[in-house]
Amino acid sequence: MDRKHQSRQRCKKKVKTLKEDYLPKLIQYEIHQSNLNGRNSYAKTDCDATFLRMKDDHMGNGQLKPAYNVQIGTEHQYIINYTFHQQANDMPVLKEHLQSTKAQLAAIGQPMPQRLSSDAGYGSEENYDYIEQEGLENYVKYPGFYQEQKKTRRQDPFRRENLYYNPEQDYFVCPMGQHLAFTHTTIIHSKSGYPSLVRLYQAQRCDNCPLRGQCHDSKTERVIQINPNLQRHKDQARRNLHSLRGRFLRRKRSVEPESVFGQLKWNRKFNRFLLKGMDKVSCEFGILAIAHNLKKMWSAKRKARIVPMGPNLPSNDPVLTENTQINTLKCCFIKTQSLVAA
Template identity: 45%
Template sequence: MASGKPTFKPYYQSQVMAIPPTLDELVAKGHPVRIVNDIVNRINIQGLLDAYHIKGTSSYHPQMLLKVLVYGYVSNVYSSRKLETACKENINLMWLSGMSYPDHNTINRFRGVRLKDALRSVFEEVVKLLAEEGLLSIEEVYTDGTKIEANANRYTFVWKKAIQTNKEKMKKALGEIWEYAQSIAKAEDNLPEPPDFTDISPKRVQDTVDTLNAVLAEKPHTSKEMKAKLKYVSREYPKKIAEYERKEAILGNRNSFSKTDTDATFMRMKEDHMQNGQLKAGYNVQISTSNQFIVNYTIHPNPTDTTTLQAHLEQHKASYGKTLETITADAGYGSEENYDLLEARNIEAYVKYGMFDKQQSEHYNTKQPFSADKLFYDPAQDCYICPMGQRMHYIGDGKRKTSTGFEQTSKRYQAKNCSGCPLNGACHKSQGNRIIEVNENLKRHKAIAYGLLNSEKGIEKRKQRCYDVEPVFGNIKQNHGFRRFMLRGKEKVAIEWGLLAIAQNIRKKAA
């Protein structure tokens, strides 16, 4: 058995060095912090410099603050307080900041105020720099969206449907009081005609309440119950209607918003940390990628991807001065409106529609054999042939508008006699003779999309979409732990996501 004392390496905590090492020597070569430093030094940040005023006290240099923020997002440090601490303790950030020590208020103000109008140009400069190096394409992209939870308190719902229901209750209550006033008023009172409550406003409610008070206040036979009801209506209804109008103005075309972040909409999240299936206030983040680099991003309050494409394409053109050449996306974008939009802009669209994946199955034709898209069409007679051989003739057009105001037109065809048909009930479930609707324009777009998606290039695009755009969201959420925005309001959320996008591109370049 060995004997003696253990041997340790020398440990001299107070050792004085003749030539102390510099911070640059302590930062590893090829470290991501050096890539952040190199990229920010190379891009044009004039838009950021323009955000500062000439007058006032001297500020920390915006280039340094931008480097600190970007590297914070690269290394999963999103909190301004943690960045303040890291600038004093983390060798990489001490080197990056040049031993400057901005406090959390300075960092937060820079992120929320100074970057508001400048971050988009910074992001675009980074993308252009990467494109010049041949790492990505600005013309050919893959597009997808994800929902990220907003920094909003729970149970702060404001629902459009609830407001409409409450307004209907108010209309009903006012109508009942008016009917009561008419029943006890004498002919000489000259009670005016009942007001139109189709669209109530604070002024209309106030005028109605004033009239009812004038009529019923002097009537000795007015019941105590009605007097109490009128008193409550007089006190509460005008201010409630004003509140409802304010909330409806915030809602716009949305169905809900959160009181603590009025730009956020309640939507169902895939990443449900509470595991209760509740709707959460959040934002729909849209990105376009190339080689897993983010080329474009937009923030939307609406939960569906379908209605986001136009604004997303317009942002791409505004950023780079030209439209896309090709776009690849999943069935969430395959609407008639989007196909029209892409066709008008001469963008080659590898965009699926709702039934595309099912049509690839060899069992597709055996399922739902009586659906409208499987019926034979006779172009000479402009009619469809039902499963029993009966002609279905054109009976007119049907029109409807989508939530965005886009008008869709469908041709309607009806069978002459479905009574006694042995397939009645299997062919269709409706009462009477079967009617089908055929959207010729959408049908044409689907045929074009089907051909593109099943071409050799289309198959390759479909495969690449799965490992180009989708892993970017997975990397940001799962690997880097960003599942909830820290800032509130759409403008600040856009800043936060812009920093994440820059960080993603730098991490990808470093890899």
């Protein structure tokens, strides 16, 4: 009887702990999980903001701060469209940004630009496939675009791209003359879940090779992965980027969105949002974008650099037309208006 009573007491105590301690914690974890929505962190003061490493690090300790990843599309330094994202990485957000830009331009009856130029942070297979699907000309750099032009890289005999490839018999040849034969294909998923078909080639025997230290770190034989689709896109991007127009667009890109961010963040000292939450912050940036475009339009008018749209003016004329400016204003205005209404 005594033992039964003791066991009942123990059970009651455990149920009490479960109800009072564990269940509230479980509910809390579930709330955190839903706020995270696939992210690694979120700020308690603004659940939509993610902790990101900022460029301005006043404390010098790499402190993480709640922030958003803002993407802008510009034309002649006028903001055409802006989108807000919660990921630190730029690669997975390009598609969403382009879709939003397409919708914005469609709202004012304008087509998408023919060419897309961006920095190397956007060069992924998923983005390249989307650009191809949309029929845009690809001037998007890929990671390693500048490094591959260096002499040390081009002359490194161990690098995968410098190995001799025999297309008829489908094998690579390593610096020791050994064949890296095709073994199998596999599907690799990116962080965003995009599948890539990869072909694997393996060396037959790397034991006792005197060049092994320079060649690879693997404990087994050397294996190389080839993604033919990505390779095709990269070859196309490389050709475009080295063309006359590509060189012009590369030069132009460095003074397009970067100068806009410089204007907003450095010249106008807009380093911190006043509002919280993705929607409110988007509205705040929208108003800022409209102000930026108006200011640019005004300063261009003052310098008398705008010319009225004439019937004989070619569409790719570098001179900025009034129509282009009004369209950029319309784009930002429609987007901000819809956000405010929501």
